[in-house]
Amino acid sequence: MRHILQHITNTFSLDHTIIESPFNIDTHIHDCYEIFYFISGDLTYYIEGQAYKLSPHDIIITNTRELHRIVFDSSACYERKYIQFKPEFISSFQTDDYNMLHYMENRKLGKFNKISAADVREAGIDQLWSKIEENALVKSPENQILMKTYFIQLLVSINKIFSKYNSPVVERPKYDEKIVHLLEYINNNLDKRISLDLLQDKFFVNKFYLSHSFKKTTGFAVMEYITYKRIMWAIDLIMDGTTALDASHTVGFGDYSTFYKAFKNTTGMSPRQYCKQ
Structure with a gap:
């Protein structure tokens, strides 16, 4: 791994990295917005119910609610940039x-x-983006202001592009409707008991076929996706003042020990450590 550029603050991070031997990036979410700039490599970027095969200079946008992962389709050298920022x-x-x-x-x-x-x-x-990087390298106050103004221009440009994408004349991406309905059901019933057998009965599809199709379409195993979504919801509740115990029951975990283990596996910290950070 070779870092070309790194600029990190509490509310804004900029990174440009080359990785000679890339490794898959596990399912995760951010507590900030991310703008991911793909330069080279061979990968598929999975976000919720959609798989994006990237070409050089494509950009991926994710918000604080979107689970995502990266799967490398070959060992080709990987280069990317990203900006992560918080609303403040x-x-x-x-x-x-x-x-x-x-x-x-x-x-x-x-x-x-x-x-x-x-x-x-x-x-x-x-x-x-080049202007943002150029000014990030200079630590003077005026260059930090310039960096932010170029970033504001970048966000405005992104808004203009999304405005065009939402026009009826723009071809919209196609989705597996069965998986979309399944995702909607899961997200609306996270507080309830969900199992592969239940999903099989509700959607009239063999659970093994369902698991294979879900994984192929989203990049996630069904129960892995459900666990991550529940933890994401629990984080929101805990940060709003709910106790970890109450949050674990609210988001559908049967017992606290299972919740604690899932929380730590997902965030790398216990609920208490997460709150302190």
């Missing part, structure tokens, strides 16, 4: 009339995550 980084530029996070926040989960390389170049996002 741009809060002083937000207005009542214009929300720069509108399309990031209000897309359906796993839909319209990709911006094509053609749109990236046409909108000048690649050039704006």
